Amino acid sequence: MISANLSAIFYLVSGVLFILALRGLSSPETSRQGNLFGILGMIIAITVTFLSIGNFSTGFIFVLIFVLVGGSIGAFIAYRIPMTAMPELVAGFHSLVGLAAVFVAISAFLNPQAFNLGTPGNIKLGSLIEMSIGAAVGAITFSGSVIAFFKLQGIMSGSPIIFKGQHPLNAIILISIVVLIYLLCSTQSSNLFWILLACSFLIGFLLIIPIGGADMPVVISMLNSYSGWAAAGIGFTLENTALIITGALVGSSGAILSYIMCKGMNRSFFNVILGGFGATEDAKDNSTKEQRPVKSGNADDAAFLMKNASSVIIVPGYGMAVAQAQHALREMVDTLKKNDIKVSYAIHPVAGRMPGHMNVLLAEANVPYDEVFELEEINNDFANADVAFVIGANDVTNPVAKTDPQSPIFGMPILDVEKCKSVLFVKRSLSPGYAGIDNDLFYKENTLMLFADAKKMTEDITKNLQI
């Protein structure tokens, strides 16, 4: 048994270690050390909790058993998960944090003595407010993340689900959550607590269903943020510094990532949250559009173009992840490098389904991270490059974003692929991208369309390069 003051100091230490864990991520070299700081912080927090309760009876054994069971499941998932499934994994993990917050809040509500919060039906007002906010945010995080997980997994369609009166309904539920928290705090009624939880689960579900697949980077970041605020709410209830610090860190981290993702799409946060983007409006002008000629080629043509280039820029997108083409791509690049061709990769902020998704996939395929560049770093180089190889990306290269104020993606920062001497565009068909708009790049004089599966095409090009 250690004193409350001593354990508070240890919780502070673990909070600081968590800050260092995030600080480490400022560069890949320091990041591994940062992760160790995070693990150390977690070990300190858990050990101190056991010591400060000082109860090493049967309950302690059961806690250890549950830690081991959960830990083995987590470790198993962590080692088995393919890197292309990271967005699903992160969404799934968010839902667990949310649910854990809900369970802790329920437990504290039913047995407040254990947490020094008063007695059932007579919980300290401040604690009850913090607890109910933590529980509500946790429940929203849980159901929202489950929906995000289903959409990313393909269990649920990625297209937005919209119905009449959606926004008023959401508004009513949100208002009733606030009212319920107020009533709960004034009456301490356990029925209100359960209704509050039910409403929060429902609103999490309703908030995420209208958001489309390509907006998932924003949704995942937002849920990341929510899971932090839920943890902070519980931290206030438990008067635990480690939880409060962590909750604040995670909350602001997710908020910043959402902001970066929204900026990458030139859309406001509310525009994304209200959802329904790309679902309805574009069916009408497809008919009026004349058929424009495109040049299409095969792997042989592509290999010829690249062999005669002196620099090539690769533009990967979500399609590369779907086709699992990252390893084939790396092999192609290796062959190019053997021919003394300079190769770099250009990553758009919203490429893929979560922030940094493409970077992880390329790292998995052993692409050195100093060959991979962000939009601002590389955008001026397209004008000097010979070939741009677009694999699985579409909307992020569409010049319409700069030229047509009527376009839904107008103002979105794009990769200036069209400035390249020639563009190779790997795509299954001419179908428009997620935003539902035609890509002008397909019809440019210097664009060669390669209609094929990304992985298959890349492998064929490599074969042709090696001849």
Add this chain to the structure above:
Amino acid sequence: MEIDPLIFRLSIFILSIFVGYYVVWSVTPSLHTPLMSVTNAISSVIIVGAIIAGLSANSDSVFNVSSIFGFLAVALAAINIFGGFLVTQRMLAMYKKKKKDKQ
């Protein structure tokens, strides 16, 4: 008049938001996915609440409704802690610099 301890916690909270703000802006964009998985892992420090809840039952019976919720939360948080840190470790191990002898 004494200051309510809540104010101190609120101060820690607000200052931590600012720390988080500056620290996260300095994270390189190529590491945004590991950032998400590691924030996931550290937010599972909520396990401290789950442990308190799990040990809350009185000595003659280990299980009551409140402690069962605690045990479940312990398991959920443990999935996240192990899964989050290990998958982050796995990802970070893949980020390599160009070998010097190459090219």
